[in-house]
Amino acid sequence: MSSSEAVRFPKFRPRALLASRPFLTVLIVAAVWIAASVVKPGFGAFGHLRYLVELGAVVGLAAIGQTFVVIAGGIDLSVGAIITVSAVGAPLVSFAFDESGAFAALITLAAATVIGVLNGLGVAFLRAHPMIMTLAMATFLQGLLILLAGGSAISAQSPLLEWLGSARPGGVPAGVIVWAIASVLSLLALHATPFGAHVFALGANSLAATLSGVNVRATTVAVYAISGLTAGMTGLLLLGMNGQGYVGIGDPYLLSSIAAVVLGGTSILGGSGTYAGSIPGAVLLVTITALITVVNASPGWRSILFGSLILALLLISGRESRRR
Amino acid sequence: MSATESASLRLYWPAQRQRNRGAGGLLIVVAAFLALYAYLFPGLLSVGGVAKFSQSWLPLALVSMAQAILMLAGGVSLAIGAMVSLGAVIAATTMAGPLGVAGGSALVIVAGLGAGAACGVIVVRLGLPAIVVTLAASFIIGGGALLILPRPGGTIPAWLSDWLAGDTPVAALLVVLAVMFWKLYLATPLGLSLYAAGENPDAAYRAGVPVDAARIAAYAVSGLLSTCAGLFVAAKTGSGDPVIGEAFTLNSIAAAVLGGVGFLGGRGAMRGALAGSLLLSVMINVMYFLGFPPVAHYIAQGLIIIGAVALPEFTARRSSP
Numbered sequence: 346m347s348s349s350e351a352v353r354f355p356k357f358r359p360r361a362l363l364a365s366r367p368f369l370t371v372l373i374v375a376a377v378w379i380a381a382s383v384v385k386p387g388f389g390a391f392g393h394l395r396y397l398v399e400l401g402a403v404v405g406l407a408a409i410g411q412t413f414v415v416i417a418g419g420i421d422l423s424v425g426a427i428i429t430v431s432a433v434g435a436p437l438v439s440f441a442f443d444e445s446g447a448f449a450a451l452i453t454l455a456a457a458t459v460i461g462v463l464n465g466l467g468v469a470f471l472r473a474h475p476m477i478m479t480l481a482m483a484t485f486l487q488g489l490l491i492l493l494a495g496g497s498a499i500s501a502q503s504p505l506l507e508w509l510g511s512a513r514p515g516g517v518p519a520g521v522i523v524w525a526i527a528s529v530l531s532l533l534a535l536h537a538t539p540f541g542a543h544v545f546a547l548g549a550n551s552l553a554a555t556l557s558g559v560n561v562r563a564t565t566v567a568v569y570a571i572s573g574l575t576a577g578m579t580g581l582l583l584l585g586m587n588g589q590g591y592v593g594i595g596d597p598y599l600l601s602s603i604a605a606v607v608l609g610g611t612s613i614l615g616g617s618g619t620y621a622g623s624i625p626g627a628v629l630l631v632t633i634t635a636l637i638t639v640v641n642a643s644p645g646w647r648s649i650l651f652g653s654l655i656l657a658l659l660l661i662s663g664r665e666s667r668r669r
Numbered sequence: 670m671s672a673t674e675s676a677s678l679r680l681y682w683p684a685q686r687q688r689n690r691g692a693g694g695l696l697i698v699v700a701a702f703l704a705l706y707a708y709l710f711p712g713l714l715s716v717g718g719v720a721k722f723s724q725s726w727l728p729l730a731l732v733s734m735a736q737a738i739l740m741l742a743g744g745v746s747l748a749i750g751a752m753v754s755l756g757a758v759i760a761a762t763t764m765a766g767p768l769g770v771a772g773g774s775a776l777v778i779v780a781g782l783g784a785g786a787a788c789g790v791i792v793v794r795l796g797l798p799a800i801v802v803t804l805a806a807s808f809i810i811g812g813g814a815l816l817i818l819p820r821p822g823g824t825i826p827a828w829l830s831d832w833l834a835g836d837t838p839v840a841a842l843l844v845v846l847a848v849m850f851w852k853l854y855l856a857t858p859l860g861l862s863l864y865a866a867g868e869n870p871d872a873a874y875r876a877g878v879p880v881d882a883a884r885i886a887a888y889a890v891s892g893l894l895s896t897c898a899g900l901f902v903a904a905k906t907g908s909g910d911p912v913i914g915e916a917f918t919l920n921s922i923a924a925a926v927l928g929g930v931g932f933l934g935g936r937g938a939m940r941g942a943l944a945g946s947l948l949l950s951v952m953i954n955v956m957y958f959l960g961f962p963p964v965a966h967y968i969a970q971g972l973i974i975i976g977a978v979a980l981p982e983f984t985a986r987r988s989s990p
Contacts, residue, residue: 420800471979476745477926480919481974488967600804613798645815645911652808659797659805 366610367622373658374629381636388639395518397631402524403586405627407579407602408609409531410461410572412623415606416535417568418548418615419475423464424576424602426486428595431457431580433494436501436590446503454577460486461573465566479569490592498591501584510585520582527575531620544568548615601630608658629658695928695944698977702951709958716838723841724834724905726950728753730844730943731898732917733924734851735891737942740925742887743867743934744792744799748784749895749921751810753914755780756899758814761823761909770829777900778893784810785892789885807918814911823909834905843901844943847894851939859886868935924949927977948977 382389407424414421431453438449460482467478512519535541543564546554555561579598584590603613609626611618633654637647712718732749739746756777764773788806792799833839854860862883865873874880898917903909926932927948928941952973956966 467975467979471975473975473978474926474932476922476932477974477978480923481971481978483971484919484967484974485971488964488971491967492964603804604801607798607801613800643816643819645812645819648808648812648815650812652805652810652812655805655808656791656802659801660795 367619367625369661370609370622370625370629373661374625374632377629377632377636381632381639385639388635395516395521397635398628399518399520399586400635401628401631402518402520403579403582404598404601404605404630405524405624406527406575406582407598408605408623408627409527409620410568410575411602411606412609412611412618412620413531413535413544413568413571414475415603415611415613416548416615416618417544417565418551419468419565419568420603420613421464421479421569421572421576422476422599423460423479423482423486424572424579425595425597425599426483426490427457427460427573427576428580428583428598429490429590429592430460430486430493430595431577432584432587432590432594433490433499433592434590435506435581435584436499437493439503444504446505449503450505450581453581454574457577457580458570458574461570461576462566464573465569468569469562469565494590494592498589500589506581506585508585509582510588520586523578523582527578528620528624531571531575535620540564540567545616549617601627604655605630608655695941695948695977699944699948699951702948702955706951706955706958709955717836719841720836720838722950722954723838723844725954726947727840727843728898728902728905728917729920729924729946729950731847731894731901732921733928733942733946734847734939735894735898736921737925737928737930737937737939738863738887738894739799739891740930740932741867741935741937741939742863742884743870744884744888745922745932746788746803746888746891747800747918748788748803748807748810749891750914750916750918751807751814752781752784752892752895753899753902753917754814754911755784755810755817755914756896757903757913758818758823758899758909758911759896760900760903761825762818764826764829765824770826774900777896781893781896782889783892785895786885786889788892789888792888793881793884811912818909818911821908821910821913823903825904825907825909827907830904830907833901840901848939848943854890859883863887864935866934870934920946920949923974927974948973 378389378394387393407428411421411424434456435449435453438452439446440448443449464475464479464482467473467482468475471478473481509519509523514522535544543554543559546557546559547561547564551561554564576595580590580595583594587594605623605626606618607613607626608629609618609620609622609624611622633651637650637654640647640650642650707713710718713722732753735749735752736746759777759780760773763776764770766773768776784806788803791797791806792802833843855863858879859882862873862878862880865876865878866880866883870880895914895917899914902913906913924945925937925942926945928937928943928945930937930942949970952970953966956969961969
C-alpha cells in the first residue's frame with residue numbers, strides 16, 4: 346500500500362528516485378543505448394534512436410491496456426489476437442462517404458473495445474480465470490480471423506492510416522505522438538482519478554476492495570475494455586506502418602506487452618506498479634530486439650539471446666517481494 | 670504405527686471424494702462427447718480405434734499433467750510448448766545415430782529434467798514470477814530446439830514409430846503408466862509436499878515441509894513429462910520439427926483449468942486435468958470427423974472452454990448464496 350501512496354503523492358528525495366523502478370528502467374535503457382552506440386557508431390544516430398522509439402510506440406500502446414489489467418490483478422492473453430483483428434478488420438470496413446478513413450478507424454476501435462468488454466464480462470460475471478477467459482477469446486478470434494481474411498494479407502489505403510504510419514509532424518513520428526497522448530491520459534487515469542485507485546485496490550485485494558465499496562465488476566470490465574481499446578489502437582498503428590494486415594501480425598506483441606509491463610516494475614501479481622515503468626520497458630524491449638538483429642545470429646541463437654536478456658533484466662529489476 | 674495407518678485410511682476416501690467433487694460435471698460432459706464420438710465412429714470401440722484415439726490423446730494428456738503439477742505447486746509454465754519441441758528434436762536427431770533409441774531417450778529425459786529444474790530454481794530460489802520466467806525460458810528452450818534442428822527433419826527408427834504409434838494401443842497403456850507413476854510420485858515425500866507447498870507455502874514451511882524442494886521437483890517432473898510428449902510426437906510423425914510444440918502451451922493450460930485445477934496452487938486433482946485433456950482431444954476429433962471447417966474448430970473450442978469454466982460457477986452460485 347505504501348508504494349502506491351508514494352506514487353500518488355510524490356515527494357522529492359534522491360534516494361527514493363534511485364529506488365523507483367520506472368527510473369531504474371530508464372537508466373538501463375540509457376546505459377544500453379550508450380554502450381551500443383560506443384560499440385556500433387550507427388546505433389546512436391538520431392534517426393536510428395527515433396526509429397527505435399517509433400517501434401517502441403507499438404509495444405508501448407499494447408502495454409497500456411496490459412498495465413491496467415495486470416495492476417488490477419489479471420492478465421490479458423488476447424492482446425495479440427485483438428491487434429490482429431483490428432489490423433485485418435480495419436481495411437474491410439470502408440465506406441464511400443468516409444474519405445479520410447476516420448470512421449472506419451472509429452468502428453475498428455469500437456469493435457476492439459467490445460471484445461475487451463466481453464473479456465471483462467467473462468472475468469467479472471462468469472468468474473472465469475483471466476488467463477483462461479482471454480485465452481479462449483484469443484482462440485475464438487483466431488477462428489473469426491480466418492473467416493474475415495481467408496489467410497491472405499489485406500492492404501489498406503486511407504489517408505488516416507497513411508498519416509499514422511509515415512507522417513512526421515515536427516520530426517516526431519505520428520505513432521509516437523499518439524503514444525505520448527495515450528500515455529499521459531492513462532497515467533492520469535491510473536494515478537489521479539478514483540478509477541485508478543479502484544484498479545490498484547482491486548489488484549491488491551479484491552475482497553477488501555469489494556468490502557470498501559469498490560464496484561469490482563465494473564472496474565474489471567473497464568480495465569479489459571481499456572486493454573481492448575489500446576490493442577485496437579496498436580493494430581491500427583501497425584497497419585499504418587506496414588501498409589497491410591495479415592493473420593499473425595499481432596502475435597509477437599502479446600509477449601512483448603507482458604514483458605514491457607514486468608520490466609517496468611509492475612507486479613505480475615497485481616496491486617502495484619505504474620505505466621510510467623512500462624514506457625521505458627517497451628523501449629528497452631525494442632532496443633534488445635534491435636541489438637539482437639545487429640548481432641546477425643541464426644534464429645536459434647537470436648531466440649536464446651532474447652530470452653536470456655529478459656531473464657537477466659528481470660534479475661536486475663524484476664524481483665518480486667515474497668508475497669502471495 | 671497401525672493407529673496412524675488407520676487414521677490415514679480414514680482420511681483417504683474423504684480426501685478422494687473432495688477431489689472428485691469439482692470434476693463431476695466435467696466427467697459427464699466428457700462421457701457425452703465420448704458417446705457421441707463412438708456413435709459417429711463405431712470403429713472407436715475396436716483395438717485399432719482405441720490405438721488411434723489414444724495416440725492423438727497421449728501428447729495432450731502428458732502436457733496437461735505437466736501443467737497441472739505446476740499449477741498444484743502454485744506455479745504455471747508458458748514454456749511447455751518449447752519443451753515439447755525440444756524433446757521432439759532431440760529424439761529425431763539422436764535416435765537414428767550412434768546413441769540409439771536408449772541413448773536418445775535418456776537424453777530426452779535428462780534434457781526435460783534439467784531444463785525444468787533450471788526454471789524451477791530460477792522461480793523458487795530467486796523469487797521471480799513464474800509467468801515471466803517461463804516466458805523467457807520458452808524463448809531460450811525454443812532457441813535451443815532451433816539450434817539442434819533448424820528445420821523439420823531428422824528421423825525416428827521405423828520400428829519405434831510402429832511400436833508407439835502403430836495399430837496396437839501402446840499409447841493407452843502409456844497413459845495408464847503415467848497415471849501410475851503420478852500415484853507413486855504422490856506417495857514420495859516430494860509428492861506429499863506438493864499440495865501443501867502449493868496451497869499455503871508459509872504454513873507448509875513452518876510445518877517442516879520441504880517447500881522449495883517440492884516446487885523445484887514439480888518443475889523438473891513437468892519438464893520431463895513435456896519432453897516425453899515431444900518424443901512421442903516425433904515418433905508419431907516419424908521426424909522432428911523445432912516448432913511442433915507451440916500449440917501445447919495454451920492447450921495444456923486449457924485442459925488443466927477445464928479439469929478444475931486452480932491457478933493459486935493446491936486446488937484440483939490430476940484426474941481433472943486428464944479429463945480436461947480428454948475432453949479437448951475428443952472435441953477436436955469429433956469436429957474433424959464431422960468435417961467442420963477449421964474456423965468452426967477455433968470458435969467452438971473457445972466457446973466450450975468458456976462454457977466449461979463458467980458452468981461450475983453458475984451451479985455453485987445456486988447452491989451457496
